[in-house]
Amino acid sequence: MDNAPIPKSPGSTPHGGRTALVSLPADERTQSNAQLLADDSQYVMRPWTAAGEPLPIVEAHGSYVRDADGRVYMDFTSGYFVNQAGHSHPRVISAAIAQLHKVSQVSGRHASEPAIGMAKELARLAPGRLTKTLYTTGGCESTEFALKMARQKSGKLGVMVLDNAFHGLSVQALATCSNESYRKSASAPLDANIVAAPTPYVYRWKNPDACVDESIAALEQLLDANPHVGSILAEPMQAVGGLAPPLEWWQRVDAIRKARGLVLILDEIQTGLGRTGKMWGADHYGLEADIMTLAKGLSGGVGSLGAVMATPEIAASFWGATSPTSAANAISCAAGLEMIRVIQDEKLVENAAAMGEYMTRVFWELRSPWIGDVRFKGLLGGVELVLDKKSKQPWSKDQILGMKSDLLERGVICTATGPLGNVIRIQPPLSVSPSEIDRFVSHFDAAVRAAMQAAGRASA
Ligand SMILES: Cc1ncc(COP(=O)(O)O)c(C=O)c1O
Numbered sequence: 001m002d003n004a005p006i007p008k009s010p011g012s013t014p015h016g017g018r019t020a021l022v023s024l025p026a027d028e029r030t031q032s033n034a035q036l037l038a039d040d041s042q043y044v045m046r047p048w049t050a051a052g053e054p055l056p057i058v059e060a061h062g063s064y065v066r067d068a069d070g071r072v073y074m075d076f077t078s079g080y081f082v083n084q085a086g087h088s089h090p091r092v093i094s095a096a097i098a099q100l101h102k103v104s105q106v107s108g109r110h111a112s113e114p115a116i117g118m119a120k121e122l123a124r125l126a127p128g129r130l131t132k133t134l135y136t137t138g139g140c141e142s143t144e145f146a147l148k149m150a151r152q153k154s155g156k157l158g159v160m161v162l163d164n165a166f167h168g169l170s171v172q173a174l175a176t177c178s179n180e181s182y183r184k185s186a187s188a189p190l191d192a193n194i195v196a197a198p199t200p201y202v203y204r205w206k207n208p209d210a211c212v213d214e215s216i217a218a219l220e221q222l223l224d225a226n227p228h229v230g231s232i233l234a235e236p237m238q239a240v241g242g243l244a245p246p247l248e249w250w251q252r253v254d255a256i257r258k259a260r261g262l263v264l265i266l267d268e269i270q271t272g273l274g275r276t277g278k279m280w281g282a283d284h285y286g287l288e289a290d291i292m293t294l295a296k297g298l299s300g301g302v303g304s305l306g307a308v309m310a311t312p313e314i315a316a317s318f319w320g321a322t323s324p325t326s327a328a329n330a331i332s333c334a335a336g337l338e339m340i341r342v343i344q345d346e347k348l349v350e351n352a353a354a355m356g357e358y359m360t361r362v363f364w365e366l367r368s369p370w371i372g373d374v375r376f377k378g379l380l381g382g383v384e385l386v387l388d389k390k391s392k393q394p395w396s397k398d399q400i401l402g403m404k405s406d407l408l409e410r411g412v413i414c415t416a417t418g419p420l421g422n423v424i425r426i427q428p429p430l431s432v433s434p435s436e437i438d439r440f441v442s443h444f445d446a447a448v449r450a451a452m453q454a455a456g457r458a459s460a
Helices: 033-043 090-100 113-125 139-154 171-175 180-184 208-225 247-259 312-317 330-345 348-365 397-409 434-454
Strands: 057-061 064-067 072-075 132-136 158-162 194-197 229-234 263-267 291-294 306-310 371-377 380-388 415-417 423-425
Touching: 072 434, 090 330, 113 132, 113 306, 113 330, 132 139, 132 312, 139 171, 139 229, 139 263, 139 291, 139 306, 139 312, 158 208, 171 180, 194 208, 208 247, 306 312, 330 348, 348 371, 348 380, 348 434, 380 397, 397 415, 397 423, 397 434
Parallel strands: 158 194, 158 229, 229 263, 263 291
Antiparallel strands: 057 064, 064 072, 132 306, 291 306, 371 380, 380 423, 415 423
16 A cells, blocks of 8 residues: 555645645544445445445545545546546635536536536537537536537448457447447447448557558448448547547548548547547547537546537537536536646646656656557556567456556555556546656556566566
């Protein structure tokens, strides 16, 4: 367990103004981890199992969270890729509280100052001509609305997605995802109008030099064979595994989709708001989508908020039922808008870019025989673990689970992901500092060595 690193006072973190974790007085900490987890297992439905989950978290600030037993962890998941400016940024909290004293719930049929303000700011920041915002309550709902918009615009039911994509867990969103166990959970045939093209996973492409040509050829063949496809839905970079297509791949896909008149929907739910070291994942490729989906950090970590942005023409012709009941709640909009301002004022996009480069360098400098690839665009990505650099044999599921548990024991929270499940996803808040990264990497290195020693592959 790692108790040493808690910032002692506001301003001791590199971007200043962040509140240190403050221990709750003993009488307020009424329940222990064990007590909370006993109730959790009795009353909360968790249809999945993962090492070290759930952790009952009672406080969180910046890059750190504290559990009910008082242990402090570095949260290198940013609360599941939500708290771009760190947990509980004081400006975000103040904005939420100030709004709470005015009005909190406003239905999407009406309007609130923060919802209008956020839509205006998003229109200023978004790439291309995405000037209109439709609010939703989160990511998978944004996917659903985006698909509706694209169908209306194109007049076609078919959508092209990419292998390894993740766009949400509702039934239609699942039809756009490739994870088999997620898909099976819908217990029914999923929409057969959805067609998946290969993701340019350069590291594991048989001939990496041919990855772009071959994957583009396959994509074009699929489009030829499926004239019912009217749109393409993709993340600019896939968060599952940190797979950023080469620049040329996106340039060619963009040209193809324009030539064929396909609607481009970019899912910026995880890549948006600075995560990749630019404000949008699209900015790395010069992409201007017709529709863009947002969620996660959009709420500033306060409640849940999603959005679908569209060009004025698509927005003008979009028709349908009104708006989800809880979309555009004023507290989340106020908190999210303040977080977007913090991202800009504290130069967190620039910091994400610099820290992504720093982390890449530090991981490669480990010269670990078990690190097959290090992939970061800003702070989106992770490290792919292999048993052998040449064969690229991935770590087993048990080895990855063991690694995650060991990291948790050392006081670090992160997740595992990727097409083969062997990528440790490392996505701290955009405010992370070099010293926090150094500490993380040293824990990571120790955990990797311990796992490989236990597997009889010691390289002390
Ligand atoms: C790229 C992407 N799209 C969609 C979603 C779904 O968002 P939500 O969990 O808010 O439904 C996620 C969530 O992880 C995501 O990463």
